[in-house]
Amino acid sequence: MRYVFSNQKKLIKHLRKGNTAAYSYLVDLHYKKLCDYASNLARDNFKSEDIVQNVITRMWINRKKLSPDISIKNYLYKSVYNEFIDQYRKEIAVTILEKKYIEGLETIIEIKDIPETNKLMTLVQNEIEQLPPRCKETFLLSKQDGLTYVEIAEYQNVSVNTVEKQMVKAFSILRKKMKEKVMSFMFLLFNIKSS
Template sequence: MTRFDENSIPIEPITENTDSALLRSWKNGDEKAFDMIYTRHFIRLVNLAYKKTGNMEASQELVQDVFLSLYRQLSRLPEQTVLENYLFIATRNRIYNYHRHQLLQLKKEALLRDNYTPSSGASPDRLELKELESLLRDKIQQLPDQCRKVFLLSREEQLSNKEVAERLHISVNTVEQHMRKALRILRASFNDELSLMLLLLLLKHSSF
């Protein structure tokens, strides 16, 4: 007779293939469930990253990193986690970090080409980012009152134009006019294309 090990927990076979069922099976020790999650979402996430980066190798590395992070966080991952949303947000954040790194590297190279040496001990990329963030905050605060409210609701709270209109009790057309005005004013504060690109990233991910 086979001796029963009371410390071992038998792994139930996967009977459902929804993300939530696979997550439960994976948390119960079934590594095949993770493989199924990986196979289901990997190509879609790589395609998403490629559309935003234009670099297939970098996109694959970004998504591999997403799944590595998911694997490491299994024990802390609630069973009610919506994997599709989790993976999308994680991929989006890594795409942002990729672009931020690329832009800062370009800024650093441009500074080095111009033989620019900061007077402080800060590195060129940190100095440039700090200056851009400071300028961005100042210029947003200088926007006309209603224009600033519309802009922050749209960019900081990520509301749609319709949602902003409902929040402020104005028309969608008025929201669009305020957004165009805000962007026109802010863009005028940046005198080169790289700074403008970095500004657009900061607008999405900075809080004020």
């Protein structure tokens, strides 16, 4: 039996109570339009679906905080926009961080010093091998194979958010285990391999 919640206050009341029929109704009513809106923002169908899924899931998790007086439609569209901005900022932050390491490389390491370079390559590869399996796979798909987060998410059948978390985890583990000099070398190494 399909429920129709014509009154928004009634819909919010049922959502707050955890009524899954109300949630299904909400998804059926707004999902495609929200994906279209997110796609206009992100210019990427996979990322747009990920954004909408994050928003709708988060809304369900926090459903008890929904105000009976809000416009659900406005709330969802604003949340999609905010999620897009958050993801965009994360991507920019990672790109800036990588660029910073690569730009500072000349002052830290002399590539002409082949024995030192070989030693660093071995150290970096050993540390990458020690990463947790999924984390290692994600890291290598990005840094060695040059795949985007969206491509990795599609390949691994996970969300882009999951890929981002795996990359943050990989960088965090590697930073703790390796000195700044080795981290900078790692960025150069994978920049060369992926180009």
